[in-house]
Amino acid sequence: MIDEAHAIFVALEQSHFAYAIRQSVWLYPAANIGHIVFLFLFASAVAVMDVCLLGGLAATAPARLITRARGLAVAALAGMLLSGLILFSAEAGHLAVNPVFQLKLGLIAAGVVNIALYELLAKRELLKIAPGAPMPTRARIAGLLSLLIWVGVAACGRAIAYF
Amino acid sequence: MLRIVVVLAGLTSLVGAAVAHHGWGSYDAGKPVTVAGAILTSKFENPHATITVRGNDKVWTVTLAPTSRMVSRGATEKVVAVGRDISAYGYPSTVDRDEMRAERITVDGKTYEMR
Secondary structure, eight states: OHHHHHHHHHHHHTSHHHHHHHHOTTHHHHHHHHHHHHHHHHHHHHHHHHHHHTTOSTTSOHHHHHHHHHHHHHHHHHHHHHHHHHHHHHTHHHHTTOHHHHHHHHHHHHHHHHHHHHHHHTHHHHTTOOTTOOOOHHHHHHHHHHHHHHHHHHHHHHHGGGO | OHHHHHHHHHHHHHHHHHHTTOOOOOBOTTSOEEEEEEEEEEEOOSSOOEEEEEOSSSEEEEEOOOHHHHHHTTOOTTTTOTTOEEEEEEEEBSSOTTEEEEEEEEETTEEEEOO
């Protein structure tokens, strides 16, 4: 079962698509730079939302702050997915078994689950909060988890090269 | 709240599974080696160009630099083509005994820095 799953990634690494990425002098470095720039944008937007959830930036209504930051976060995440797919394809067979890469994917999944829980459990209440009012505990937990998870994702991304 | 606990528990088990896999993949700078011989295969690719070289003792996989850096240093695809004689100075991998990472290579009397 695991071997069969791994065969898919080996096939991806041996595909024309991945071969073209490796052969190009500029594509891999461009994807690498893009991945970092999108990470920077994503982290900025996420930090604004998380600091807001933790009770900071309280002069602005949370609904306003979060709605604005969210668009940038989603766009940057899409850019990271695209550039990440290019980087992954070039070395898919090796990366799929890299423990830090696996941890990174697990953390990304956890980050997405955290967003879903926030949407289900905290968002409705939060969007009604007036500027300066205290944050509900569940919002604070979601913000703290988000910060920890996404910093962990970034650290794993850099650490992949060393394992 | 319960769901958050479940997420944390899941994260903890992921970390455990990952750590159990294997350790650092690095190069031993304390035991530099020089591999000299003919180039058997050559992949001029990103993220690193790699060649295999028939050394005195065995066939080594020699990891070189990203292709853009190779080109800017003059170590083009033709310089590391199959059949050419090369001398590579670098550090052996602590994970794969047949792999080394080149600090510099010499082809036809000309030395190219890889770092």
